[in-house]
Amino acid sequence: MIRASAxxxxxxxxxxxxxxxDYWRHGYAIVRGVFTPADMAAAFDRTHAEGTAYPRSxxxxxxxxxxxxxxxxxxxxxxxxxxxxxxxALDRVRTDPRLLAIVAPLIGQDVKxxxxxxxxxxxxxxxxxxxxxxxxxxxxxxxxxxxxxxxYVQTGIAIDPHGRWNGCLTVYPGSHRLGELALxxxxxxxxxxxxxxxxxxxxxxxxxxxxxxxxPGDVALWNLFTVHGSRTNRSAIDRRFxxxxxxxxxxxxxxxxxxxxxxxxxxxxxxxxxxxDLLRNPxxxxxxVG
Ligand SMILES: O=C(O)CCC(=O)C(=O)O
Numbered sequence: 184m185i186r187a188s189a190x191x192x193x194x195x196x197x198x199x200x201x202x203x204x205d206y207w208r209h210g211y212a213i214v215r216g217v218f219t220p221a222d223m224a225a226a227f228d229r230t231h232a233e234g235t236a237y238p239r240s241x242x243x244x245x246x247x248x249x250x251x252x253x254x255x256x257x258x259x260x261x262x263x264x265x266x267x268x269x270x271x272a273l274d275r276v277r278t279d280p281r282l283l284a285i286v287a288p289l290i291g292q293d294v295k296x297x298x299x300x301x302x303x304x305x306x307x308x309x310x311x312x313x314x315x316x317x318x319x320x321x322x323x324x325x326x327x328x329x330x331x332x333x334x335y336v337q338t339g340i341a342i343d344p345h346g347r348w349n350g351c352l353t354v355y356p357g358s359h360r361l362g363e364l365a366l367x368x369x370x371x372x373x374x375x376x377x378x379x380x381x382x383x384x385x386x387x388x389x390x391x392x393x394x395x396x397x398x399p400g401d402v403a404l405w406n407l408f409t410v411h412g413s414r415t416n417r418s419a420i421d422r423r424f425x426x427x428x429x430x431x432x433x434x435x436x437x438x439x440x441x442x443x444x445x446x447x448x449x450x451x452x453x454x455x456x457x458x459x460d461l462l463r464n465p466x467x468x469x470x471x472v473g
Contacts, residue, residue, distance in 0.1 A: 200288065210356060210357060211411075214401065217281050225272070230263055230270060237250070239258075241469055242458070244265075244268060246269055247458070249472065253309050264457070267450055276425065277299055282427060286429045290429060293432040293433065294440070294442040295429070295435050296427060296439075297430050297457075298426050299428075301426075306416060311413075314375025314376060315377055315378070316372045317358075317410055323457075329434040331407045335435075337406075339404075343399060349422040350415055350417075352395040353394055355393075360408075439451055453465070
């Protein structure tokens with residue numbers, strides 16, 4: 184039973200146990216019509232304006248504005264990690280009862296959060312893909328994450344129409360049952376393409392991949408072991424995606440509580456999540472990447 188909390192909401196028709204069944208059957212699921220993302224779109228715009236005003240990638244504690252040097256456009260903002268430390272609208276979404284209603288049937292109501300991330304695919308950019316990978320590869324140190332198959336759920340909220348034409352998420356159904364695969368080779372995922380060769384090298388059939396097509400406000404969810412990537416934006420519009428990754432609190436030594444007994448918890452001061460130098464170098468600074 185999901186407890187009532189500060190905000191009330193109408194349960195969208197598709198928010199039922201169906202998404203739990205689909206998630207375990209296929210390694211991913213879609214819940215339609217969860218949010219009306221106008222507030223989030225505005226937050227994406229102001230965060231984008233801030234992130235592109237910096238001359239280089241920029242970190243302030245856990246908040247990281249990650250630029251890339253694009254072959255067509257020069258400096259572009261590709262993602263921001265942990266914007267919720269600085270943007271209250273985005274912070275409200277990550278503790279929204281609608282997201283709890285999606286993840287609680289999978290991981291319960293005592294939940295921490297490992298991912299809070301905004302992705303852009305700027306129209307006209309040369310590099311907008313994410314190569315095929317499983318998110319388990321980013322969970323470091325591994326001993327800080329227990330029972331990762333069952334304890335972790337990644338979610339993504341579509342801000343824009345999200346299709347093959349503008350660089351949708353793609354998934355390999357059933358791959359969550361295959362364990363950790365040798366995928367992706369060297370280099371950063373966001374500098375690789377969704378290559379059929381990567382799948383074949385891991386013994387996977389590229390014909391099995393499915394495009395995850397979403398409307399604004401739909402939520403996709405996938406497992407830490409689900410093989411997925413993300414296509415090129417070939418369109419004239421952006422493809423913005425708001426990602427929040429949740430973990431059963433007792434199974435994770437990193438990050439802070441997001442829901443305790445189903446009640447939202449404030450973010451508080453930055454704690455150790457991915458940025459290993461948080462305590463040694465907490466001051467704002469530019470970062471040389473990409
Ligand atoms: O923005 C995207 O489509 C990429 C999502 C993804 O692959 C990830 O966050 O692991």
